[in-house]
Amino acid sequence: MPRKNDNMTGRAGKSKAAGSIIAADRNGGGRRSTEAGPAASGIYASGPAASGNDASGATSSGAASPGAAASGNYVQPAETTILTIILKKGKEQSVRRYHPWIFSGAISSVSGNPREGDVAEVFAWDKTYLATGHWAPGSIAVRILSFTKCGIDREFFRKRIADAYQYRINSGIAGRNDTNVWRLVHGEGDGLPGLVVDIYGSVAVLQAHTAGFWHIRQMIAGLIPEVTGGMVTSVYDKSEGTLPFMAKLNPANGYLTGGLNVNGTVITENGYKFRVDWEKGQKTGFFIDQRDSRSLLPKYSKDRKVLNMFGYTGGFSVYAMSNAGLVHTVDSSAAATTLADENISLNFGDDPRHRSFTTDAFAFLAGMDREYDLIILDPPAFAKHHTALNQALQGYRRLNALAIQKIKPGGILFTFSCSQVVSRDDFRRSVFVAAANTGRNVRILHQTGQPADHPVNIYHPESEYLKGLVLYIE
Numbered sequence: 001m002p003r004k005n006d007n008m009t010g011r012a013g014k015s016k017a018a019g020s021i022i023a024a025d026r027n028g029g030g031r032r033s034t035e036a037g038p039a040a041s042g043i044y045a046s047g048p049a050a051s052g053n054d055a056s057g058a059t060s061s062g063a064a065s066p067g068a069a070a071s072g073n074y075v076q077p078a079e080t081t082i083l084t085i086i087l088k089k090g091k092e093q094s095v096r097r098y099h100p101w102i103f104s105g106a107i108s109s110v111s112g113n114p115r116e117g118d119v120a121e122v123f124a125w126d127k128t129y130l131a132t133g134h135w136a137p138g139s140i141a142v143r144i145l146s147f148t149k150c151g152i153d154r155e156f157f158r159k160r161i162a163d164a165y166q167y168r169i170n171s172g173i174a175g176r177n178d179t180n181v182w183r184l185v186h187g188e189g190d191g192l193p194g195l196v197v198d199i200y201g202s203v204a205v206l207q208a209h210t211a212g213f214w215h216i217r218q219m220i221a222g223l224i225p226e227v228t229g230g231m232v233t234s235v236y237d238k239s240e241g242t243l244p245f246m247a248k249l250n251p252a253n254g255y256l257t258g259g260l261n262v263n264g265t266v267i268t269e270n271g272y273k274f275r276v277d278w279e280k281g282q283k284t285g286f287f288i289d290q291r292d293s294r295s296l297l298p299k300y301s302k303d304r305k306v307l308n309m310f311g312y313t314g315g316f317s318v319y320a321m322s323n324a325g326l327v328h329t330v331d332s333s334a335a336a337t338t339l340a341d342e343n344i345s346l347n348f349g350d351d352p353r354h355r356s357f358t359t360d361a362f363a364f365l366a367g368m369d370r371e372y373d374l375i376i377l378d379p380p381a382f383a384k385h386h387t388a389l390n391q392a393l394q395g396y397r398r399l400n401a402l403a404i405q406k407i408k409p410g411g412i413l414f415t416f417s418c419s420q421v422v423s424r425d426d427f428r429r430s431v432f433v434a435a436a437n438t439g440r441n442v443r444i445l446h447q448t449g450q451p452a453d454h455p456v457n458i459y460h461p462e463s464e465y466l467k468g469l470v471l472y473i474e
């Protein structure tokens with residue numbers, strides 16, 4: 001069963017477990033069984049390689065800049081020691097294939113007195129340098145920032161964030177007139193595991209998922225306006241719900257630079273307007289990751305009766321309203337449906353074609369007749385960990401069976417899973433079983449996923465968390 005989310009605190013599981021953006025405490029999962037890639041020399045290289053490639057001299061102080069925090073020039077505190085981590089023999093293979101996580105079981109020794117969030121240089125058992133990253137005491141012990149020996153300083157992060165921005169310009173996401181909401185940094189997908197930055201016009205919402213990024217949040221907040229050429233003027237830190245609980249960092253959400261400009265809370269996506277509440281809303285305020293699937297909707301919603309289940313603030317509903325005959329939005333959160341109504345009004349005025357229902361999606365589906373031509377199922381993650389995988393698959397089977405059974409003949413189903421532990425194959429199989437149980441003919445129209453501003457790092461399959469199917473149901 002999905003979690004109810006009345007307080008709008010987050011799509012369960014999408015970003016919480018293990019302090020990782022894509023929620024993975026996989027205990028060794030993610031190691032690919034394919035052949036080892038080329039030696040780690042180029043990927044995520046940043047700045048000139050430091051002299052030497054062995055563990056000797058790996059301990060040094062980060063350059064301190066007293067009082068620089070407020071101006072955004074913060075670097076690791078002066079007393080920060082760069083840790084030296086030596087791996088067990090044979091445990092370097094996944095690092096050589098550029099996988100950005102090192103699990104605690106792979107580690108032979110950690111130097112000195114490590115503190116959560118310290119920068120660590122990682123060496124193979126024979127002292128060959130492998131990578132540099134942030135250390136944490138959990139199962140994912142190191143999140144790798146660079147596979148080339150270099151300083152992890154302000155310039156390092158400036159370049160990484162500038163690369164992320166350039167990638168979004170090159171892929172046609174940033175710099176558009178009709179869309180000013182997009183993700184600037186997507187953790188591992190941008191070589192910055194532990195950091196998420198979403199852009200809402202002139203406001204950036206930052207989420208640190210690791211102590212490493214939380215310690216340097218002020219520096220990152222200084223870099224975002226710089227890298228985006230002044231487009232961003234405020235940076236809001238929303239790390240309260242994403243930092244590992246055990247780190248005891250006592251984070252408090254708030255503005256790191258700038259502040260709230262109420263006029264700025266209406267953003268535009270593909271020309272549609274949405275009011276976004278990044279301070280109280282789920283995730284960073286808006287489900288930016290569904291932009292591509294939402295834009296597919298009007299292709300199928302013309303003159304149809306549309307049911308948007310788990311609708312949140314009405315993302316899919318607004319797109320459907322462009323041409324549908326009727327649109328119903330269902331969400332268990334009253335705060336969400338209130339904002340959904342407001343978003344419909346923002347775009348279509350007081351339009352009787354739309355109605356919201358604050359109720360449980362399963363109960364709504366069970367109680368309805370075959371009245372809708374198009375149904376959207378975009379539930380929260382049903383599983384955060386592998387231990388809950390079977391229960392999650394059961395949830396997807398049950399939900400999809402209900403919708404497939406209840407959709408009108410010739411209907412279209414948009415169905416999604418954002419559970420990172422549920423693979424694309426797992427999800428497709430669940431929907432297949434659901435369809436088979438109803439006995440209806442089902443064809444796959446589209447297989448969708450996360451948009452390009454949520455990039456999948458090819459060396460980190462766990463980055464791919466969002467799976468979607470668009471089905472034609474006879």
Ligand code: SAH
Binds near residue numbers: 003011316331
């Ligand atoms: N499709 C949305 C995002 C959905 S997030 C968009 O494009 O913006 C998942 C939503 O499911 C959340 O808003 C949450 O409040 C809601 N939810 C969780 N459990 C639910 C349940 N049992 N019934 C109805 N809604 C539920």
